[in-house]
Structure formats: C-alpha cells, structure tokens
Amino acid sequence: QYFLKEYLQGAVVSQEKIEEAAELYTHHFGAEFAGGPTNPTAFNRAGWEYILKEHGGKLPISIKAVPEGMTVANKSVLMTVVNTDPKAYWLTNYLETLLVQVWYPMTVCTQSREQKKSIIQYWEKTGCDPSGKPPAGVCFSLHDFGFRGVSSVESAMTGGCAHLVNFIGTDTIAAMQCAAKYYKAGPGSFFDCPAFSIPASEHSTITSWGKEHELDAMRNMLQQYPDGLVACVSDSFDIWNACGEYWGTQLKELIEQRPPPAGRPLGRAGS
Template identity: 50%
Template sequence: MQNYNPILNVDSYKTSHYLQYPEGTQYVSSYIESRGGQFKEAVFFGLQAFIKQYLMQPITAADIEEAEEICTAHGVPFHKEGWEYILNQHGGYLPIEIQAVPEGTLVPVQNVLAQVINTDPACFWLTSYIETALLRAVWYPTTVATQSREAKKIIQRYLEETADTIDGLPFKLHDFGARGASSTETAAIGGLAHLVNFQGTDTISALLAGRRYYNAPMAGFSIPAAEHSTMTSWGRDREADAYRNMLTQFGGNGGIVAVVSDSYDLWNAIENIWGGELKEQVENAGGTLVIRPDSGDPVDIVTQTVERLMRIFGATINDKGYRVLPDFIRVIQGDGVSLHTIEGILAAMKARKQSADNVAFGMGAELLQKVNRDTMKFAMKASAVRVNGLWRDVFKDPITDTGKRSKKGRLALTTRGNGELHTVREQDLGNRTNLLQPVFRNGKLLIDQTFDTVRALAGVPRTDSALAKAG
C-alpha cells in the first residue's frame, strides 16, 4: 500500500495510552477471540496476510516525523521517544510476538484465537497500540471464511441427500462480491477467505492475494459468462442471436459457459430460445450451458427454471431418487443469495425431487460486505500485565453485559479428552499441547502456511475431478 504509515494505522485514543499504564509496567499480553454471535465456531484466517503486508516492513524516521505532525495537529499525544527507541534499538521492526492457531483451524467461539505480547519491556504500550490494525486483520477474513463454510455445510448436506456424488461441491458457491466490497483490499482478503472453502470466484484480486500471502499459484477458477449489457446490445429482436453467439464463442470441447437469461422474459428465453430455436445446439455443443436467472423471488425462480428445463431437455433419476438435468445444462442463481436463501432454494428443490446437483450459487455483498465485527462479536482484550517483575491478571466483567466478560492471564488453547478445543491459562497447560504457536516475532514471520494447508485444516477436500471440470 503506497504511503502507508504503520504508526498511524490506529484509533486516535491509542496514542495517549502509553501514559495510562501503571508505573513499572513491563509487559502487556492481549488476546483475540470471537465472543459468540451468529455462528458457533470460527474458521481462523487472514493473520499471515496481514503480517506479510504490514508487519515485515520497518518503520522509518519519516514515519515518525509524519505521525508526530499529524497527532500534534489532531490534538492527541504522540510517543515520539517510544517510536524512536523502536527505530534505533530494533531497526524499526515492532518488538512484539504474535501467537496464533494455524490458519484454517475450526475453533469454537469464546476461545482464544491469537495472543500478542511485547518482547521489549520498554515497549509495554505497543501490545494494545496495534489492536486497531490487528483485530481488523483477523475479524473480517475469519468472519467471511466462517460464513462461507456455513454455506458449504448447507450445500454439502443437500448434495449428500439428493445427489449421487459431492464431487462438484467446491464449485457450488461462486464469489460474485468484488464490486460490492468496500475496497480492493477488502475484496482481496475476503475473496481469499471464501476460497478457503470453495474454488469458484470472479474476484481476481483474491487470486493475487493467494499468490502473495499463501503461496497459492492459483486459488480459484471461473468460466466465460454473459452480463446484461453484452446480451441487450444485440437488441430484443436478436436475443436468440446473442445466445447463439455465446454457444459459438465458448461452447463445445467440454467447456462451461454461463448466460444471464432474464433481460426481457426469462420464461420465453427458456421455452422458446434455449428450449426452441437453440435446443439442438445446446444439446449437441459438447459443453455445459449454465442458465442464470437474475431477478424475482429466488426460491420460486430457481425451482421453476429447473422444472421447465427438465420438461424441455429431460431428466434422469439418480440413485437417491432425485431428478437431474442432462450434463449439458445447469442453473446458477446469483441474485439475492444468502445463507437463508441457499437453504430455502435447496429445501424447495428437494421437496420437488430436484437434485441439488442441478444448481450452483453466486454470492455477492452477502458474502464479502454484509458482515461486521459484531457478526461474531470479535474483541481483542488485555488479559495479563507484568508490573515490577510480577504478573497480574487483567480482565473486564461489566455487570451490565456479562457477555463482555474477558479472560484472565496468559492463555493457551488445547484439547479436552473428547477432542474439543478449549482455552486454559498457560500456567495450567501441563504437558498438553498448546495450539497457539508463535507466528511472528520482532519483524520475522516464523511459520509460513500454504493455502493448501489452510484448506486442509478447514475441512475442504481436494476434488481433482471437479478441478478438471472447471479448468
């Protein structure tokens, strides 16, 4: 990011906190958790991207000068001596250690996900100073990855109930969210968080993030697809020619092409164009046509579209007793898609004996933008300080909201006898394994995960047949 100043990636009030700790404070230890919210478990993701992008570059004298100028004009204190100490004694690298669970790990909410502590007692104030940047770097991609995985669970359940195979699962939810995201960086890290669970995306910035931060040469795949402008540019009286051109340009040889078909009259497009004038070409092209209805009530539109296509092109009965369209034609719903509508559509299809194999989904703002820190109630809180050589517990316990009670002490994440993850005080760990591992210390990345390892931990199986189909 051009002109990035790490000292100023902070909330204003943080700049005065170095003056607020008890005299003799040496170390401050803080942790990050999801306190609850919409989901019961979190897919931890995104920390490595933040470390590589922002923590592995040292601060400079110019950063300090700019920060002093901004803070002074802004009306808040500036700890110039502290930042100059970091520049002179640590070469500008932040003297902190970050521990975290491996990315992709599924952790029940209300458990520690990451823990931060300063490594130089002169920089006790630094742990909480980085909260603004670090918490944002974790809550957003973790929330997107978690929601995406919840969608995967829904789709997988219906495939297991109504389809002969779940091989196509990695391509059942496609990321349509780039244009609805608040920034390129949001689209990149959110889009990559989705790809922890699926392999379909139209968010190219996510692919770049995968290459840059997780050693993923190609994290996702897409296909040629139409938009309304490319269809309506032909004019209403040449709608069939617009569709025919899509089949000519991109059909055949096992290729997949998606065509939005509601520009004027979806039912006419299905009945009289795809199922009439172009029926023979659709059947014999040698690829797969994916019809995209893009307006109306999603549940009604998808089930009706599938039903009409089955009446025109036929269907087979699979081993589960559900109807499946021929391989040369499928449906993708990309309008109004959310966890709620995915469940509703698939339930309605099941009731009509339509296999979930007939449909895929495209999810936009619901996937990348309609989440916030409170979706999973994320927080970063101090839990221990060392003052004059003695450790103290630090916690909050507001009587007005017990849900905001924070944890005490230096923490560890381990497993119970039944394999369930839970948080304990580090001093009570005994001989159990601590899943929190140091990933960053004093400017250096200590563990460099690949995207494949993240996917494996998140429970995303490799499906080479699906990859071949998409490619």
C-alpha cells in the first residue's frame, strides 16, 4: 500500500512535471556529450498530456495483487498490472521499476517470519509459552534496530513495517510512522501504537563510566527506571562477570525489589 499511496494514487501527472521531464530527456537522450544535437522527440509528451487531459492526471491502470502478508509458494504471481485505456498501452512498463521495489519489504517479512518460526521452536523446547500475551511472548523476541543498517529512510520505513507483520518490538520510528500513515495502525486499531520499546542502555552509556564503574552504570539504570521493563547492555567488558557477579549477586536485591510482573531488567548482549 505504501508504494501505491505514495507514488501512484490520485492525480500524479501535471503539466509542470511534463515540462520538467521534457527538458530532462531532451538532453538525456541527446548527443551533447559528443558535440551532437539534443533529442527533443525522445520524450513521449503526447502520451503524458493525453493522460493529463483525458484522465485528470490519474494513471489509467489496474493493479491486482495477493493480499499483503499472505504466505504464497515460490513462483506465484504476486501482482498484475493492466492499462485501462488502449491509448495508454505503453504505460504499464513505465511502472515496472517502481513496483518491483516491493521485493525489499517482502524479503524482510519472509526472513522475519522464518526467524519467528525458529524462535517459537526453541521457546517450546525450553518450556516457555510462545503464545504469551504482551508484554511477554514471541511478539517481542526479535527487536528491530535495523534503521542503522539500511540504505535510506524509505528502506527503514518499508522494511521496518514488514518486520511488524511478525513482531511488535521496534526502535525504528520511521516504520511506526509509516504504519500509522499508510496502514492506519495506531489509535483506534488493535493497539494505540503500531509497536513498542523499552528504555535501554547502549555501549557508550556504559563504557563512559569506565570498566571499574560498570556496576555503578548498571545500578544507575535500575534507579533511573524503577518501574517497568528496562534493558542494559552487559557485554561491554565481560558478559559472564556481568551476569554472574553484577546482576546475579551485587544487584540481585535491587532487582528483586522491582514491582512485578513487568519490572524485570533485561541483560542484553549488544555486540
């Protein structure tokens, strides 16, 4: 829906855009780089002005697709694109480059689904209930920090939304904004927010205390966030010492004083 609503829905052709494209392609398809002439006939001005005049700038195409989120077999037809005006027969292929961009969120969603299946398998093997209701359960078992690892804000938006098909934990705010704007996720839907997160430390907020004060940094996290879930990166120096000596011994009493059921801290291996 994002690609349809952002790029194709409504009147997307205007005289201003036609003039801009005509100027660009006159030079782009010309031979000026070799001292030759420009090429003002390469751009299909008549075709675009026909769409503007006869269709009010709306694209005369029909797009049909399998429902978003549906699991389908390999080699299944995912969408069809048909022109609805014989005089705009040329239009469908113009849209191919844009429409195939759905490969990215589909790939993220597919990988996320496979990871979720693996997580459920090991939840069951270790005696956990994989159907736990929020704030517990599989739905929070793979948190999205993917914004920093993708090529653009738009990639974070679409890929982050795809991840939210399978999980509801994310720090990718752009994905939440995309879900709210294009999918009406938020107030009035199942939750009042498309996804959730918790306060968390990162390596810089622990290592800045120095190795000799790592315990103090962890204690500070518990004191700054006395209620609810809180995550603390624990592998800045020695995760085994952090889990056994700090969390399991010196901070144990402070942890046990936190209000249940959602007051537990999460020791996170961040590297």
